[in-house]
Amino acid sequence: MSMQPTLDEIRTWAATVDVCKAAAALGISKSHLYELIKRGQASFRIELFGNRYRVITASLLRYLEEG
Template sequence: MTDRPPTLDEIRGWPAAVGVPDAAKAIGISKSHLYELIARGEAPVKVLSFGKRHRCVTASIVRLLEAA
């Protein structure tokens, strides 16, 4: 990824789930803030957790951004 936030069209082309850093950049928050939201169960996107690893569902990122 680049330093700029991805466009909605770029996000639509992502794999089904992406890492927290990419998801955070897409929705415009820091990755540490998104990790905090995940830990509290308050993430604005659907998160798949595998132990301490998390993946954010791309479709939920798209829905969030389309609603904004």
């Protein structure tokens, strides 16, 4: 994803998104987001499904709207 999505675009996303998509919404690299997750410093809900992290879209939206 090359451009940072708008809040309206994010509102159309599925209930969960992968780390790459969430990182694009935040305007950071996916490696930075993985590091935040690893340190427990993500300010929104992250769920582990099998061996993959998924970001809860509603939680991500709340975080972005507050910022």
